[in-house]
Amino acid sequence: MLKTTHAAAQRPRAGRWLAAAAGLALGLSAALPARAQDTIKIGILHSLSGTMAISETTLKDVMLMLIDEQNKKGGLLGKKLEAVVVDPASNWPLFAEKARELISKDKVAVVFGCWTSVSRKSVLPVFKELNNILFYPVQYEGEESERNVFYTGAAPNQQAIPAVDYLMKEEKVKRWVLEGTDYVYPRTTNKILEAYLKLKGVKDEDMMINYTPFGFSDWQTEVSKIKTFGSSGKKTAVVSTINGDANVPFYKELGNQGIKATDIPVVAFSVGEEELAGLDTKPLVGHLAAWNYFESIKTPANEKFIKQWHAFTNDPKRTTNDPMEAHYIGFHLWVKAVEKVKSTDPDKVIDALPGIETPNLTGGIAKVLPNHHITKPVFIGEIRADGQFNVVYPDNPKKAPLVPGDAWSDYLPGSKDLEADWVTLKCGNYNTVTKKCLGSSS
Template identity: 65%
Template sequence: MIKHILSAAVLSAAFAGAAQADIKVGILHSLSGTMKISETTLKDTMLMLIEQQNAKGGLLGEKLVPVVVDPASDWPEFARLGRKLLTEDKVDVIFGCWTSVSRKSVLPVLEELNGLMFYPVQYEGEESSKNVFYTGAAPNQQAIPAVDYYLEELGVEKFALLGTDYVYPRTTNKILEQYLKDKGISADDIFVNYTPFGHSDWSKIVADVVALGADGKKVGVISTINGDANIGFYKELAAAGISADDIPVVAFSVGEEELSGLDTSNLVGHLAAWNYFQSADAPENATFIEEWKAYAGENRVTNDPMEAHYIGFNMWVNAVTEAGTTDVDKVSAAMIGQKFPNLTGGMAEMLPNHHLTKPVLIGEIQADGQFDIISQTDPVPGDAWTDFLPESAVLESDWKDLGCGMYNTETKTCVQMKSNY
């Protein structure tokens, strides 16, 4: 009898050990609320990548287990569920967030508990945490090149900076305002407006944008509008009879997924700046699209943040393999210098500032909801701290040699990063 009890205990411990040996991957994306339109696809992307990795034998001989939560576009929920993922679910890594306010909500939790998160969306920069790898674009990989395109290719003389009212648009537009002034654009020729998440009445704002060009100067819109508010904005433009030839819009948060829910007939010719478009002509992209449609459905599209998760996930897999462990500090060290093919051709590399090298693409919206790529650069190194604000130009991030995300090159000291949210 004692022998049987001992055997049962040993078996129970063995099964418990096997369960604990699984590598858990937290997925922290909104599946409801205003950001559902953008984030649900990223959850699906992660599930596909995890399934594919398990088909290859998993990682370190263990199965990857996704742990999916829904913060429901409620920013404090990102912090609460991030803590749950790390303390209760015991995940080894988190892939998540879209808005910067959600990232900044969970950031203190990651740093307190030494969690690791991959953030896949373009953002305002002005941040470098040892616990986050930023696989989306920094301003010098999206916003600045978009402004340059307006100035150099379209002859835009007046700028309407329209954004959702939170940290990403406000900080990005602070950088862009200074950049435009440095380029000789008068403050009177820059119109800035912010609206809440989910904003729907765009008539006055669109009228104000039209009025900006009353003197005959060319007006261009830089859009940092996020989520489903984009639907109302583009509908109002069409209702006002404004085409891309009249007032072009370049968006930083509108991709193929957002367009798939819109009547794009009135959006043709408007622009988006990203680091990836589904229309990119590269063998890696053709394979990725085929795999995605086989997994998610023939009508599902790909987009830029999906590519960022694809690159980040594969780099994490390679870093874990190299480190021989999922230990956060060891994996983070192995992440720096990781290279992996991006989906537009060429190679992405993780820099010591936890940002990627990324090509910059300008795409023109087509009637079918896809983008005609009209401009593409060589890979640009992501800059954690902008060169266009004096207080940031002196800062450097280097987690490899300096062990600091906010190193002041003038005082030669590492300073504590302060949230701008």
């Protein structure tokens, strides 16, 4: 049933990095024809071409692996699962069109997809109007809780805030460069970080905030500014919310200009094993990333997952990463909810998901919270010469405390009084002061 797309998972790494152009042709149809009543259709909404294909193609592939595995177990509710893959091509309005097509035309029971927040924002009205379910697997800026969305990536309190705390404590950082791609996730995350840093006593002159477009490649001037800003004598760090293939020339330019982690450490929120796979990482050794999963964390569950991934892709060098684990978690949560209510009806599944738990890959438990976020561990990793990460926080990754995801930031005036609760309050943005639900939650 998945034969036509399994080949897409076997592409050479270089092809994925350059443009993932082949992903469009290979990923348009994910399954051999089957009668709708005999299958449960699952939508996969990830860019297989354009600037975000560098990150999203592997998420399509892992979903195919998870669906294939579930089918080998006998499917779900006595039916086979059928993947329906579309390519929104890093085109944000096209995400909404493809989501509508998946739900209205293909009659999918659930959708796993999106990477950027602008793509997620694009599809939200569609999921609300047509009452379907989106599992969103990527770290994001928070400030949102939708009934039809389950956020399996990190909220800022599960990634950005802990990363800054680590740099303050362990690296004694005093000056901050907030470097991001110009769209909603970096801008909102940096707004939260700016407020948090000021709360910690950081002055305006010790912060530099900069944004560049998607696909930006001419980093020489921008990296020079970072180098100059970091030459004041105060310890400086870069907090990077650069997304997509712009990371490749950014990290290359850091190496070209000799910016070492010992001088100006960079902590990234969107760079993992997949993004590093096409780079010469030797000049980047010691730079950091904050995630909730690293491939290098050794647990029986993770070793099994990696082995399964290598077998499925027929590539022993193919890496795993955090958003892949988020899809792994989300898929298993959805399966458990469907089994619990013995139905794929969105309303029943949405109501069943809060409280459901499933093991993550690093030794903890992911639990769906009333705000539709999940519990996650927090890890800080240093880039190694082989493109993997050494976990530097916490000391024992297998015993990392689980942090509940916050939908609304405690550090923004318009958010600190808001609470998301789809179980008791039936609201994504309940104001605890006025005791009113504000309506649209994003």
